[in-house]
Amino acid sequence: xLRVMLTASLAVPxxxxxxxxxxxxxxxxxxxxxxxxSNSSLTLENYAAVIRSLAYRRALLNSVLIAFAxxxxxxxxxxxxxxxxxxxxxxxxxxxxxALTIPLSLPGIVIxxxxxxxxxxxxxxxxxxxxxxxxxxxxxxxxxxxxxLGYLYFQIPRVxxxxxxxxxxxSQDVIDVSRTLGATPLRVYLDVLLPALLxxxxxxxxxxxxxxxxxxxxxxxxxxxxxxxxxxxxxSFTESFQPERAASLSIALALLTVxxxxxxxxxxxxxxxxPDAARGGARI
Amino acid sequence: MTPTHRTAxxxxxxxxxxxxxxxxVAVVIxxxxxxxxxxxxxxxxxxxxxWADGITLNWMRDGWEAVRPYALFSxxxxxxxLAIDLAIGLPAAWLIARHDFIGRQALxxxxxxxxxxxxxxxxxxxxxxxxxxRASGLLLLLGQVVYTLPFLVATLAPALAQPxxxxxxxxxRTLGASAVQRLLYVTFPTIRSALLAALIxxxxxxxxxxxVSFFLFTPLNKTLPVELYSAYITNxxxxxxxxxxxxxxxxxxxxxxxxxxxGSKIGQA
Numbered sequence: 001x002l003r004v005m006l007t008a009s010l011a012v013p014x015x016x017x018x019x020x021x022x023x024x025x026x027x028x029x030x031x032x033x034x035x036x037x038s039n040s041s042l043t044l045e046n047y048a049a050v051i052r053s054l055a056y057r058r059a060l061l062n063s064v065l066i067a068f069a070x071x072x073x074x075x076x077x078x079x080x081x082x083x084x085x086x087x088x089x090x091x092x093x094x095x096x097x098x099a100l101t102i103p104l105s106l107p108g109i110v111i112x113x114x115x116x117x118x119x120x121x122x123x124x125x126x127x128x129x130x131x132x133x134x135x136x137x138x139x140x141x142x143x144x145x146x147x148x149l150g151y152l153y154f155q156i157p158r159v160x161x162x163x164x165x166x167x168x169x170x171s172q173d174v175i176d177v178s179r180t181l182g183a184t185p186l187r188v189y190l191d192v193l194l195p196a197l198l199x200x201x202x203x204x205x206x207x208x209x210x211x212x213x214x215x216x217x218x219x220x221x222x223x224x225x226x227x228x229x230x231x232x233x234x235x236s237f238t239e240s241f242q243p244e245r246a247a248s249l250s251i252a253l254a255l256l257t258v259x260x261x262x263x264x265x266x267x268x269x270x271x272x273x274x275p276d277a278a279r280g281g282a283r284i
Numbered sequence: 285m286t287p288t289h290r291t292a293x294x295x296x297x298x299x300x301x302x303x304x305x306x307x308x309v310a311v312v313i314x315x316x317x318x319x320x321x322x323x324x325x326x327x328x329x330x331x332x333x334x335w336a337d338g339i340t341l342n343w344m345r346d347g348w349e350a351v352r353p354y355a356l357f358s359x360x361x362x363x364x365x366l367a368i369d370l371a372i373g374l375p376a377a378w379l380i381a382r383h384d385f386i387g388r389q390a391l392x393x394x395x396x397x398x399x400x401x402x403x404x405x406x407x408x409x410x411x412x413x414x415x416x417x418r419a420s421g422l423l424l425l426l427g428q429v430v431y432t433l434p435f436l437v438a439t440l441a442p443a444l445a446q447p448x449x450x451x452x453x454x455x456x457r458t459l460g461a462s463a464v465q466r467l468l469y470v471t472f473p474t475i476r477s478a479l480l481a482a483l484i485x486x487x488x489x490x491x492x493x494x495x496v497s498f499f500l501f502t503p504l505n506k507t508l509p510v511e512l513y514s515a516y517i518t519n520x521x522x523x524x525x526x527x528x529x530x531x532x533x534x535x536x537x538x539x540x541x542x543x544x545x546x547g548s549k550i551g552q553a
Contacts, residue, residue, distance in 0.1 A: 007383055010375035011391060014433070017372055018394055021426040025409035026401075032412050081310050084303025098543045099311045102318075105539035107494040107509045110528055113516055114317035117324060122331045122521060124320055131333070156310055175299060185298040214402030216495045217509075221516055230404050230495075237499070243412060250405035258400050 026254075033247035046248035056232060056249070063228045063253075066144070067212035070151035071205050074159045077152075079201070082163035083193060087172070104157045108150070108217025115150045115222060116141045142224040150218040158211060159204040166200030199268045206264035213257045229253050318532070324525035331521075347526035351511055355530070358508040361421075362490035365428045369486050372429075373436040380437065381444035396434050403431060403495030411499060421505035427496040432486045439485060443478030444471075481545035488538040508534075 036043045050056045085097050103111065118125055119141040126139040140146050170193075178192045194201070216230040223231055229249060237246035324330050325344060328337035380392060398406060410423045417423050443449075449471065456466045472479075494509040501510045508531055515524045 007379065008385075010379040013372040014376040014391075014395065017426075017429065017433075018397075021410065021430050022398065022406070025406075025413035028413040029405065029409035077306060077310055080303040080306035084300060084307045088300060088303070090304075096307055096311055098540055099315050100307075101543045102314050102536060102539060105488050105492055105535040106532075107492040107512075109494055109509060109513045109516060110492075110531070113512075113524060113528055114321070116516075117317060117320050117521075117525065120521075127333055153313065156314060160310070179297075179299065185302050188299050189302070210400060214404070214495070216402070216404050216498070217513070220498075220513070230402060233404055233408065234499075237408060243408075246408055247412065250402070250408050254401045254405045257402060261400050 029247050030251055032243055033251045035244055046244045047252070049245070050248055050252065055227070056229075059227045059229050059232045060252075062226055063213055063230075066147060066151055066226075066228060067209050070148055070155050070212055071159075071208040073148070073152050074155035074208055075201060075205060078156060078159040078163060078204075079194070079197070080189065082160050082167045083189075085160070086164050086167040087175075100160050101157050103154050106154075108154065108215055108219070109221045110217075111150050111153050112218045112221025114153065115146045115218075119146055119149070142222055144226050147219060147222045147226060150222055151212055151215065154211065154215070154218065155208045158207050162204035162207055163197065163200050166197050170196055202264055202268035206261050206268075209264070210257050210261055213253060213260070318536075321525050321529050321532070324522060325529045327522060329522075330525075343522045343526035344529065347515075347523055348530055350515075350523070351508060351527050351530060354506050354508045354511040355534070357506060358491055358534075361425065361428065361505075361507060362487050364425055365432055365490045366483060366486050368425070368429050369433055369436045370483075373433050374440065377437045377440035378444055381441045382450075395437050398430050399434050403427075403493075404499065406430060407496045407499035418500065419502055419504075421502065424497060424500040424505055424507070427500050428490050428493055431493060431496050432489045435485050435489060436482045439478055439482035440475070443475040446474070449474045477545045481542050484538050484542050484545070488535050488542070491538075492535050 031042075033046055034042045034044065036045055081100070085093060085100070090096075117123055119138055120126075121136070121139050121141075123139060123141060126136040129135060129137040174192055174196060175188060178188050183192065214230065215228075216234065219228045219231050220234070230253070233246050233249045233253065236242045236249060323334060325347075326339050326341065327335050328340045328342075330336065376391070376395065380388065380395075407423075407427055410427055411418060414423060452470050452474070453466050456470045461469070492509060493507070494513065497507045497510055498513070501507060512524075512527055512531060515527050519527075
């Protein structure tokens with residue numbers, strides 16, 4: 001009995017901390033989102049106002065748009081990358097794998113700044129155009145295109161890491177047999193590898209989408225007009241100081257993210273499940 | 285990632301050739317900004333072009349002078365986050381790895397909850413819950429601890445759960461080793477690289493954290509990334525590049541070390 005209690009006490013610090021620093025604050029955030037302006041009665045008015053607002057609907061649509069577009073691009077780019085990194089025995093393989101994890105350690109603002117260095121007004125690409133053609137071109141850092149590039153930058157390592165685990169579990173025979181039977185490389189990728197990696201692709205997509213929905217730094221650095229939800233939350237709290245509005249937007253964003261993660265998780269579970277999926281899932 | 289057998293790579297294999305092409309594109313995207321950053325940071329007058337008006341280290345020197353207090357603050361904060369994470373996360377990781385109990389899944393879900401909630405929502409919730417604690421910097425510390433703890437536990441729990449380790453501990457026990465001896469001579473050496481990866485991971489996550497910190501910082505408790513952001517908004521591009529280069533000196537070597545130690549992290553952007 002004493003032993004059981006000692007063991008159970010190992011959970012006490014984390015439970016106390018997460019109750020105080022996460023659960024209670026989230027409940028207060030939820031309550032704030034349900035308060036009316038005079039802080040006296042509970043109401044759904046803040047949510048109704050969010051839904052009625054054209055600007056917020058636009059921001060939600062923009063968030064969904066950039067999250068799905070960047071995720072799709074990242075999946076297409078990183079699918080063959082994961083196959084190569086896991087299957088190749090090139091001696092540069094480890095160096096390439098390390099290079100592909102570098103964006104993970106960078107905050108979103110730095111990634112936004114990288115886009116500005118390349119495609120900002122005095123970015124290297126527009127400057128080269130100026131030099132060669134006498135006219136600045138491709139200075140799209142502060143548009144949807146620039147933001148998309150920034151989002152893709154932080155998605156690459158995330159998608160590669162999730163996919164690599166599943167590629168490692170695949171049998172090489174699958175590729176060899178289909179090649180012997182005369183499948184073209186494109187067919188091998190689309191008809192053999194893609195179905196086998198489908199659950200991993202879905203996991204990768206959910207990590208990528210959740211990251212994009214919550215991304216604030218990249219958007220804060222690059223956005224000039226293309227508003228996404230995290231920017232609206234920040235503006236409603238720091239600029240117009242409407243904590244109820246910021247709270248209801250935050251709750252909406254958090255619910256959207258969690259619902260998406262759960263939905264895609266169940267979808268992935270129903271799809272063919274590789275043997276090590278349970279372990280690999282823990283680190284996400 | 286578990287090691288796997290690899291069949292001989294034939295350069296003629298078009299499947300691998302496609303993979304190689306895509307990999308090169310992805311690697312160029314990931315790395316290209318780094319040399320460009322150094323060029324801009326050392327160019328006297330960047331709007332005029334590559335190394336216009338000469339190469340200079342003035343921006344780097346000015347940048348370091350400007351961010352030194354914030355860099356030192358970030359280092360101190362990261363050290364505190366690390367200490368609290370260890371004290372709280374190590375017992376939790378042990379419990380999850382070694383015991384099956386009612387509510388185990390719920391505990392894992394709770395610890396992973398911060399990964400699913402946007403950092404900006406966590407920060408806002410903390411401010412609304414404890415408005416008076418913000419000035420002391422306590423919220424900044426709490427926010428970063430909550431945000432980094434899932435990574436520590438996710439790195440340590442699998443290492444502690446290895447069947448081979450549990451078996452060795454049992455053997456040591458039957459040979460008469462005490463609990464402390466088992467911990468020092470059996471458990472610790474086995475999980476050492478996972479532990480090191482987890483520590484560096486928490487450290488770099490804390491050093492680079494922006495989404496939570498942006499709402500919780502105060503003029504007296506300002507982190508390096510928050511100062512970076514104001515440099516992007518207000519400073520000339522060369523100075524911003526120089527400060528960014530200094531910041532990367534803190535995080536990129538650590539990131540490479542994590543990958544070499546076999547730990548990989550997926551954080552918020």
